[in-house]
Amino acid sequence: MTMLNPDPDAALVERVKQGDVRAFEMLVVKYQRRIERLIGRMVRDVDLVADIAQETFIRAYRALPQFRAESAFYTWLYRIAVNTAKKALVDMKRDPVTTLTALQGSDDDDETYRPGMEPTDGETPEALLASKEIAATVNAAIAALSEDLRQAITLREIEGLSYEEISDVMNCPIGTVRSRIFRAREAIAERLRPLLDTREGNRW
Amino acid sequence: MSQPDSDRSSSDSSRRILSALADGDATDSEAARAFQAWRDDPDARAAWHGYQLIGDVLRSEDLASAPRADEAFLVALRARLADEPVVLAPQPRAEPAVVLAPAVANGAATTRSRARWQGPMAMAAGFLVVVGGLNVLRPFGHGPDASVAAAGGASAPLMASATAVNNGAMVPVGQQTPAQTKAAADQLAPYLAAHRQSAMNAPFQMPGNDLRNVNLVQPAQ
Numbered sequence: 039m040t041m042l043n044p045d046p047d048a049a050l051v052e053r054v055k056q057g058d059v060r061a062f063e064m065l066v067v068k069y070q071r072r073i074e075r076l077i078g079r080m081v082r083d084v085d086l087v088a089d090i091a092q093e094t095f096i097r098a099y100r101a102l103p104q105f106r107a108e109s110a111f112y113t114w115l116y117r118i119a120v121n122t123a124k125k126a127l128v129d130m131k132r133d134p135v136t137t138l139t140a141l142q143g144s145d146d147d148d149e150t151y152r153p154g155m156e157p158t159d160g161e162t163p164e165a166l167l168a169s170k171e172i173a174a175t176v177n178a179a180i181a182a183l184s185e186d187l188r189q190a191i192t193l194r195e196i197e198g199l200s201y202e203e204i205s206d207v208m209n210c211p212i213g214t215v216r217s218r219i220f221r222a223r224e225a226i227a228e229r230l231r232p233l234l235d236t237r238e239g240n241r242w
Numbered sequence: 243m244s245q246p247d248s249d250r251s252s253s254d255s256s257r258r259i260l261s262a263l264a265d266g267d268a269t270d271s272e273a274a275r276a277f278q279a280w281r282d283d284p285d286a287r288a289a290w291h292g293y294q295l296i297g298d299v300l301r302s303e304d305l306a307s308a309p310r311a312d313e314a315f316l317v318a319l320r321a322r323l324a325d326e327p328v329v330l331a332p333q334p335r336a337e338p339a340v341v342l343a344p345a346v347a348n349g350a351a352t353t354r355s356r357a358r359w360q361g362p363m364a365m366a367a368g369f370l371v372v373v374g375g376l377n378v379l380r381p382f383g384h385g386p387d388a389s390v391a392a393a394g395g396a397s398a399p400l401m402a403s404a405t406a407v408n409n410g411a412m413v414p415v416g417q418q419t420p421a422q423t424k425a426a427a428d429q430l431a432p433y434l435a436a437h438r439q440s441a442m443n444a445p446f447q448m449p450g451n452d453l454r455n456v457n458l459v460q461p462a463q
Contacts, residue, residue, distance in 0.1 A: 047266065
Protein backbone atom coordinates (compact mmCIF):
# COMPACT_ATOMS: atom_id res chain seq x y z
CA MET A 39 0.00 0.00 0.00
CA THR A 40 1.36 3.39 -0.94
CA MET A 41 1.29 6.18 1.60
CA LEU A 42 -0.29 9.34 0.29
CA ASN A 43 2.09 12.24 0.58
CA PRO A 44 0.60 15.21 2.42
CA ASP A 45 1.70 17.48 -0.42
CA PRO A 46 0.59 15.93 -3.71
CA ASP A 47 3.28 17.92 -5.52
CA ALA A 48 6.19 16.64 -3.45
CA ALA A 49 7.47 14.26 -6.14
CA LEU A 50 7.31 16.96 -8.81
CA VAL A 51 9.04 19.50 -6.58
CA GLU A 52 11.82 17.08 -5.74
CA ARG A 53 12.29 16.31 -9.39
CA VAL A 54 12.66 20.01 -10.22
CA LYS A 55 15.15 20.38 -7.39
CA GLN A 56 17.22 17.69 -9.04
CA GLY A 57 17.46 19.86 -12.14
CA ASP A 58 14.54 18.62 -14.25
CA VAL A 59 13.01 21.78 -15.67
CA ARG A 60 10.39 19.75 -17.55
CA ALA A 61 8.92 18.65 -14.24
CA PHE A 62 8.45 22.32 -13.44
CA GLU A 63 6.38 22.61 -16.60
CA MET A 64 4.00 20.03 -15.16
CA LEU A 65 3.54 22.24 -12.11
CA VAL A 66 2.93 25.23 -14.37
CA VAL A 67 0.23 23.38 -16.30
CA LYS A 68 -1.33 22.35 -13.03
CA TYR A 69 -1.47 25.78 -11.38
CA GLN A 70 -1.41 28.34 -14.18
CA ARG A 71 -5.18 28.84 -14.27
CA ARG A 72 -5.51 29.26 -10.51
CA ILE A 73 -2.58 31.66 -10.36
CA GLU A 74 -3.95 33.74 -13.22
CA ARG A 75 -7.34 33.94 -11.56
CA LEU A 76 -5.75 35.02 -8.28
CA ILE A 77 -3.70 37.72 -9.99
CA GLY A 78 -6.70 38.81 -12.05
CA ARG A 79 -8.55 39.57 -8.82
CA MET A 80 -5.72 41.81 -7.65
CA VAL A 81 -4.74 43.49 -10.91
CA ARG A 82 -7.45 44.87 -13.14
CA ASP A 83 -5.18 45.30 -16.12
CA VAL A 84 -5.82 42.14 -18.13
CA ASP A 85 -2.61 42.57 -20.08
CA LEU A 86 -0.64 42.39 -16.88
CA VAL A 87 -2.20 39.20 -15.56
CA ALA A 88 -0.33 36.82 -17.83
CA ASP A 89 2.92 38.77 -17.38
CA ILE A 90 2.66 38.68 -13.60
CA ALA A 91 1.76 35.00 -13.71
CA GLN A 92 4.84 34.35 -15.81
CA GLU A 93 6.95 36.34 -13.40
CA THR A 94 5.44 34.38 -10.52
CA PHE A 95 6.50 31.07 -12.01
CA ILE A 96 9.96 32.36 -12.86
CA ARG A 97 10.44 33.57 -9.29
CA ALA A 98 9.16 30.27 -7.95
CA TYR A 99 11.57 28.39 -10.18
CA ARG A 100 14.50 30.47 -8.98
CA ALA A 101 13.50 30.10 -5.34
CA LEU A 102 12.66 26.42 -5.48
CA PRO A 103 16.02 25.26 -4.04
CA GLN A 104 15.10 27.17 -0.89
CA PHE A 105 11.61 25.63 -0.69
CA ARG A 106 11.67 23.55 2.49
CA ALA A 107 8.25 21.93 2.11
CA GLU A 108 7.09 23.44 5.40
CA SER A 109 3.89 24.26 3.55
CA ALA A 110 2.29 22.76 0.47
CA PHE A 111 3.88 23.82 -2.80
CA TYR A 112 0.70 25.59 -3.89
CA THR A 113 0.53 27.61 -0.67
CA TRP A 114 4.11 28.72 -1.27
CA LEU A 115 3.40 29.50 -4.92
CA TYR A 116 0.27 31.42 -3.91
CA ARG A 117 2.35 33.67 -1.64
CA ILE A 118 4.83 34.34 -4.43
CA ALA A 119 1.96 35.26 -6.76
CA VAL A 120 0.48 37.68 -4.21
CA ASN A 121 3.86 39.32 -3.59
CA THR A 122 4.60 39.55 -7.31
CA ALA A 123 1.22 41.14 -8.00
CA LYS A 124 1.67 43.62 -5.13
CA LYS A 125 5.09 44.58 -6.44
CA ALA A 126 3.67 45.05 -9.94
CA LEU A 127 0.97 47.33 -8.53
CA VAL A 128 3.54 49.41 -6.65
CA ASP A 129 5.73 49.64 -9.76
CA MET A 130 2.73 50.67 -11.80
CA LYS A 131 1.88 53.49 -9.39
CA ARG A 132 5.46 54.66 -9.43
CA ASP A 133 5.76 54.38 -13.20
CA PRO A 134 2.37 54.47 -14.90
CA VAL A 135 3.97 53.92 -18.30
CA THR A 136 4.82 50.41 -17.30
CA THR A 137 2.24 48.94 -19.59
CA LEU A 138 0.76 50.18 -22.79
CA THR A 139 -2.68 49.49 -21.47
CA ALA A 140 -2.25 51.67 -18.44
CA LEU A 141 -0.99 54.55 -20.57
CA GLN A 142 -3.73 54.33 -23.17
CA GLY A 143 -6.45 53.71 -20.65
CA SER A 144 -5.64 56.89 -18.75
CA ASP A 145 -5.18 59.18 -21.76
CA ASP A 146 -8.02 58.08 -23.96
CA ASP A 147 -11.37 59.71 -23.30
CA ASP A 148 -13.15 57.62 -25.87
CA GLU A 149 -14.82 54.93 -23.81
CA THR A 150 -15.95 53.03 -26.86
CA TYR A 151 -12.46 52.28 -28.12
CA ARG A 152 -9.33 51.59 -26.15
CA PRO A 153 -6.63 50.12 -28.30
CA GLY A 154 -4.82 48.72 -25.31
CA MET A 155 -7.89 47.15 -23.83
CA GLU A 156 -8.67 44.62 -26.49
CA PRO A 157 -9.33 41.35 -24.80
CA THR A 158 -6.33 39.09 -24.64
CA ASP A 159 -6.50 35.61 -26.07
CA GLY A 160 -8.13 34.37 -22.90
CA GLU A 161 -10.87 36.97 -23.18
CA THR A 162 -11.83 37.00 -26.84
CA PRO A 163 -15.45 36.06 -27.53
CA GLU A 164 -14.13 32.92 -29.16
CA ALA A 165 -12.12 32.00 -26.07
CA LEU A 166 -15.00 32.81 -23.73
CA LEU A 167 -17.26 30.58 -25.77
CA ALA A 168 -14.68 27.82 -25.66
CA SER A 169 -14.44 28.16 -21.88
CA LYS A 170 -18.19 27.88 -21.51
CA GLU A 171 -18.22 24.84 -23.75
CA ILE A 172 -15.53 23.21 -21.69
CA ALA A 173 -17.39 23.82 -18.44
CA ALA A 174 -20.65 22.51 -19.92
CA THR A 175 -18.93 19.44 -21.33
CA VAL A 176 -17.29 18.60 -18.02
CA ASN A 177 -20.58 18.94 -16.20
CA ALA A 178 -22.36 16.77 -18.75
CA ALA A 179 -19.61 14.17 -18.56
CA ILE A 180 -19.79 14.09 -14.77
CA ALA A 181 -23.54 13.60 -14.93
CA ALA A 182 -23.07 10.67 -17.29
CA LEU A 183 -20.62 8.85 -15.02
CA SER A 184 -21.60 5.83 -12.96
CA GLU A 185 -22.27 6.58 -9.32
CA ASP A 186 -18.97 5.03 -8.16
CA LEU A 187 -16.85 6.99 -10.61
CA ARG A 188 -18.69 10.25 -9.97
CA GLN A 189 -18.35 9.88 -6.22
CA ALA A 190 -14.64 9.04 -6.44
CA ILE A 191 -13.71 11.98 -8.69
CA THR A 192 -15.90 14.37 -6.71
CA LEU A 193 -14.40 13.37 -3.38
CA ARG A 194 -10.94 13.81 -4.80
CA GLU A 195 -11.24 16.99 -6.86
CA ILE A 196 -13.94 18.94 -5.05
CA GLU A 197 -13.62 17.71 -1.47
CA GLY A 198 -9.85 17.25 -1.70
CA LEU A 199 -9.83 13.90 0.11
CA SER A 200 -6.82 11.63 -0.09
CA TYR A 201 -7.05 8.18 -1.65
CA GLU A 202 -6.99 6.67 1.81
CA GLU A 203 -9.86 8.84 2.99
CA ILE A 204 -11.85 8.07 -0.14
CA SER A 205 -11.28 4.36 0.39
CA ASP A 206 -12.73 4.74 3.89
CA VAL A 207 -15.73 6.71 2.63
CA MET A 208 -16.43 4.37 -0.26
CA ASN A 209 -15.47 1.26 1.68
CA CYS A 210 -13.15 -0.10 -1.00
CA PRO A 211 -9.40 -0.68 -1.41
CA ILE A 212 -7.12 2.22 -2.31
CA GLY A 213 -6.27 0.52 -5.59
CA THR A 214 -9.95 0.65 -6.52
CA VAL A 215 -10.09 4.32 -5.65
CA ARG A 216 -7.10 4.98 -7.84
CA SER A 217 -8.66 3.06 -10.70
CA ARG A 218 -12.05 4.75 -10.37
CA ILE A 219 -10.54 8.22 -10.37
CA PHE A 220 -8.50 7.41 -13.45
CA ARG A 221 -11.51 6.00 -15.28
CA ALA A 222 -13.59 9.02 -14.37
CA ARG A 223 -10.91 11.37 -15.69
CA GLU A 224 -10.59 9.37 -18.86
CA ALA A 225 -14.33 9.41 -19.46
CA ILE A 226 -14.48 13.18 -19.03
CA ALA A 227 -11.32 13.76 -21.07
CA GLU A 228 -12.76 11.67 -23.89
CA ARG A 229 -15.67 14.06 -24.18
CA LEU A 230 -13.38 17.07 -23.88
CA ARG A 231 -10.89 15.92 -26.50
CA PRO A 232 -12.50 17.66 -29.50
CA LEU A 233 -12.50 20.92 -27.54
CA LEU A 234 -8.96 20.62 -26.24
CA ASP A 235 -7.19 20.10 -29.53
CA THR A 236 -5.41 23.28 -30.47
CA ARG A 237 -5.95 24.98 -33.81
CA GLU A 238 -2.84 23.34 -35.20
CA GLY A 239 -4.07 19.96 -34.04
CA ASN A 240 -0.78 19.34 -32.28
CA ARG A 241 -1.34 19.69 -28.58
CA TRP A 242 1.48 20.58 -26.25
CA MET B 243 -6.06 5.81 -37.63
CA SER B 244 -6.11 3.21 -34.91
CA GLN B 245 -3.20 2.68 -32.54
CA PRO B 246 -1.52 -0.73 -32.26
CA ASP B 247 -2.60 -2.56 -29.09
CA SER B 248 0.87 -2.35 -27.51
CA ASP B 249 1.04 1.43 -28.01
CA ARG B 250 -2.47 1.85 -26.68
CA SER B 251 -1.62 -0.24 -23.64
CA SER B 252 1.56 1.74 -23.00
CA SER B 253 -0.24 5.04 -23.42
CA ASP B 254 -3.02 3.85 -21.12
CA SER B 255 -0.45 2.85 -18.53
CA SER B 256 1.26 6.26 -18.76
CA ARG B 257 -2.04 8.04 -18.26
CA ARG B 258 -2.88 5.89 -15.25
CA ILE B 259 0.41 6.89 -13.69
CA LEU B 260 -0.11 10.54 -14.56
CA SER B 261 -3.51 10.38 -12.89
CA ALA B 262 -1.93 8.96 -9.74
CA LEU B 263 0.89 11.53 -9.86
CA ALA B 264 -1.65 14.33 -10.12
CA ASP B 265 -2.98 13.20 -6.75
CA GLY B 266 0.46 12.60 -5.22
CA ASP B 267 -0.07 8.85 -5.12
CA ALA B 268 2.58 7.66 -7.57
CA THR B 269 5.47 5.55 -6.33
CA ASP B 270 9.01 6.70 -7.10
CA SER B 271 9.35 4.40 -10.09
CA GLU B 272 5.94 5.44 -11.40
CA ALA B 273 6.84 9.10 -10.99
CA ALA B 274 10.03 8.53 -12.97
CA ARG B 275 7.97 6.99 -15.77
CA ALA B 276 5.53 9.89 -15.66
CA PHE B 277 8.35 12.43 -16.01
CA GLN B 278 9.68 10.47 -18.95
CA ALA B 279 6.24 10.36 -20.53
CA TRP B 280 5.83 14.12 -20.11
CA ARG B 281 9.17 14.64 -21.79
CA ASP B 282 8.66 12.28 -24.71
CA ASP B 283 4.98 11.77 -25.35
CA PRO B 284 2.67 14.57 -26.61
CA ASP B 285 -0.37 12.47 -25.68
CA ALA B 286 0.89 12.24 -22.10
CA ARG B 287 1.30 16.03 -21.99
CA ALA B 288 -2.20 16.48 -23.35
CA ALA B 289 -3.56 14.00 -20.80
CA TRP B 290 -1.84 15.81 -17.93
CA HIS B 291 -3.31 19.11 -19.08
CA GLY B 292 -6.72 17.53 -19.50
CA TYR B 293 -6.72 16.01 -16.00
CA GLN B 294 -5.68 19.29 -14.42
CA LEU B 295 -8.24 21.24 -16.38
CA ILE B 296 -10.99 18.80 -15.38
CA GLY B 297 -10.06 19.22 -11.72
CA ASP B 298 -10.06 23.00 -12.02
CA VAL B 299 -13.43 23.09 -13.78
CA LEU B 300 -14.96 20.77 -11.21
CA ARG B 301 -13.82 23.14 -8.47
CA SER B 302 -14.82 26.31 -10.27
CA GLU B 303 -16.27 26.87 -13.73
CA ASP B 304 -14.42 30.17 -14.14
CA LEU B 305 -11.19 28.17 -14.33
CA ALA B 306 -12.30 26.70 -17.65
CA SER B 307 -9.81 28.40 -19.91
CA ALA B 308 -9.26 27.87 -23.60
CA PRO B 309 -6.52 25.31 -24.14
CA ARG B 310 -4.83 27.58 -26.64
CA ALA B 311 -4.29 30.15 -23.91
CA ASP B 312 -2.82 27.50 -21.61
CA GLU B 313 -0.50 26.28 -24.30
CA ALA B 314 0.60 29.80 -25.25
CA PHE B 315 1.35 30.50 -21.60
CA LEU B 316 3.54 27.41 -21.31
CA VAL B 317 5.35 28.10 -24.58
CA ALA B 318 6.16 31.65 -23.45
CA LEU B 319 7.31 30.44 -20.04
CA ARG B 320 9.43 27.71 -21.62
CA ALA B 321 11.31 30.38 -23.55
CA ARG B 322 12.01 32.27 -20.33
CA LEU B 323 12.96 29.14 -18.42
CA ALA B 324 15.46 28.33 -21.13
CA ASP B 325 17.38 31.45 -20.10
CA GLU B 326 17.36 30.49 -16.44
CA PRO B 327 20.17 28.50 -14.87
CA VAL B 328 19.07 25.01 -13.96
CA VAL B 329 18.11 24.87 -10.30
CA LEU B 330 19.92 22.32 -8.26
CA ALA B 331 18.99 22.15 -4.63
CA PRO B 332 21.57 20.57 -2.32
CA GLN B 333 20.48 17.02 -1.70
CA PRO B 334 20.92 15.39 1.67
CA ARG B 335 23.63 12.74 1.49
CA ALA B 336 21.87 9.43 1.40
CA GLU B 337 24.38 6.94 2.75
CA PRO B 338 23.17 3.36 2.38
CA ALA B 339 22.95 1.56 5.71
CA VAL B 340 25.40 -1.09 4.57
CA VAL B 341 27.99 1.55 3.89
CA LEU B 342 27.24 3.48 7.03
CA ALA B 343 27.65 0.50 9.30
CA PRO B 344 31.31 -0.19 8.41
CA ALA B 345 31.99 3.53 8.67
CA VAL B 346 30.66 3.54 12.19
CA ALA B 347 32.51 0.35 12.94
CA ASN B 348 35.71 1.86 11.57
CA GLY B 349 35.18 4.89 13.75
CA ALA B 350 34.73 2.71 16.79
CA ALA B 351 37.77 0.67 15.87
CA THR B 352 39.82 3.84 15.47
CA THR B 353 38.67 5.01 18.86
CA ARG B 354 39.52 1.69 20.44
CA SER B 355 42.89 1.66 18.71
CA ARG B 356 43.58 5.21 19.89
CA ALA B 357 42.61 4.26 23.42
CA ARG B 358 44.93 1.26 23.27
CA TRP B 359 47.90 3.43 22.30
CA GLN B 360 47.01 6.38 24.46
CA GLY B 361 48.58 4.97 27.62
CA PRO B 362 51.96 3.93 26.20
CA MET B 363 52.20 7.11 24.15
CA ALA B 364 51.51 9.26 27.21
CA MET B 365 54.12 7.29 29.12
CA ALA B 366 56.69 7.73 26.33
CA ALA B 367 56.00 11.45 26.08
CA GLY B 368 56.27 11.84 29.82
CA PHE B 369 59.54 9.95 29.81
CA LEU B 370 60.97 12.21 27.10
CA VAL B 371 59.95 15.32 29.01
CA VAL B 372 61.47 14.03 32.21
CA VAL B 373 64.71 13.14 30.47
CA GLY B 374 64.76 16.55 28.86
CA GLY B 375 64.04 18.24 32.15
CA LEU B 376 66.84 16.36 33.84
CA ASN B 377 69.18 17.40 31.07
CA VAL B 378 68.30 21.07 31.53
CA LEU B 379 68.59 20.96 35.25
CA ARG B 380 72.08 19.51 35.09
CA PRO B 381 74.58 22.40 35.20
CA PHE B 382 77.12 21.20 32.67
CA GLY B 383 75.55 18.21 31.03
CA HIS B 384 78.43 15.81 31.77
CA GLY B 385 78.31 12.33 33.10
CA PRO B 386 76.31 9.27 32.22
CA ASP B 387 72.97 11.11 32.06
CA ALA B 388 74.31 13.48 29.44
CA SER B 389 75.23 10.65 27.14
CA VAL B 390 71.73 9.22 27.53
CA ALA B 391 70.29 12.59 26.68
CA ALA B 392 72.61 12.96 23.68
CA ALA B 393 71.77 9.46 22.49
CA GLY B 394 68.09 10.20 22.69
CA GLY B 395 67.70 11.65 19.23
CA ALA B 396 64.23 12.92 19.98
CA SER B 397 65.06 14.60 23.24
CA ALA B 398 67.68 17.00 21.85
CA PRO B 399 65.39 18.86 19.47
CA LEU B 400 62.73 18.88 22.14
CA MET B 401 65.06 20.61 24.53
CA ALA B 402 66.32 23.03 21.94
CA SER B 403 62.83 24.01 21.14
CA ALA B 404 61.88 24.46 24.77
CA THR B 405 64.96 26.58 25.47
CA ALA B 406 64.37 28.78 22.49
CA VAL B 407 60.80 29.36 23.43
CA ASN B 408 61.48 30.12 27.03
CA ASN B 409 64.58 32.28 26.74
CA GLY B 410 63.92 33.88 23.43
CA ALA B 411 67.36 32.76 22.17
CA MET B 412 69.02 29.45 21.52
CA VAL B 413 71.71 28.64 24.08
CA PRO B 414 73.53 25.32 23.98
CA VAL B 415 72.71 23.32 27.06
CA GLY B 416 76.34 22.73 27.97
CA GLN B 417 77.18 26.47 27.85
CA GLN B 418 74.46 27.68 30.24
CA THR B 419 75.51 29.54 33.38
CA PRO B 420 74.05 28.44 36.71
CA ALA B 421 71.81 31.53 36.70
CA GLN B 422 70.51 30.66 33.26
CA THR B 423 69.96 27.11 34.36
CA LYS B 424 68.04 28.30 37.42
CA ALA B 425 65.87 30.59 35.29
CA ALA B 426 65.21 27.80 32.84
CA ALA B 427 64.31 25.49 35.66
CA ASP B 428 61.90 28.02 37.08
CA GLN B 429 60.22 28.38 33.69
CA LEU B 430 60.10 24.66 33.12
CA ALA B 431 58.51 23.98 36.48
CA PRO B 432 54.93 24.66 35.30
CA TYR B 433 55.46 22.39 32.26
CA LEU B 434 56.78 19.62 34.41
CA ALA B 435 53.88 20.04 36.79
CA ALA B 436 51.46 19.84 33.90
CA HIS B 437 53.09 16.70 32.56
CA ARG B 438 53.12 15.18 35.98
CA GLN B 439 49.43 15.89 36.29
CA SER B 440 48.85 14.40 32.86
CA ALA B 441 50.83 11.32 33.74
CA MET B 442 48.89 10.91 36.96
CA ASN B 443 45.63 10.90 34.97
CA ALA B 444 46.87 8.53 32.30
CA PRO B 445 45.77 4.90 32.38
CA PHE B 446 49.37 3.80 32.53
CA GLN B 447 51.16 6.01 34.98
CA MET B 448 54.81 6.60 35.38
CA PRO B 449 56.06 5.47 38.71
CA GLY B 450 55.55 8.36 41.08
CA ASN B 451 59.14 8.25 42.34
CA ASP B 452 60.58 9.09 38.92
CA LEU B 453 58.56 12.26 38.75
CA ARG B 454 59.40 13.30 42.26
CA ASN B 455 63.08 12.86 41.39
CA VAL B 456 62.81 15.89 39.14
CA ASN B 457 61.78 18.08 42.05
CA LEU B 458 64.37 16.60 44.25
CA VAL B 459 67.18 17.35 41.80
CA GLN B 460 66.38 21.02 41.56
CA PRO B 461 66.89 22.00 45.23
CA ALA B 462 70.11 20.05 45.22
CA GLN B 463 71.58 22.57 42.74
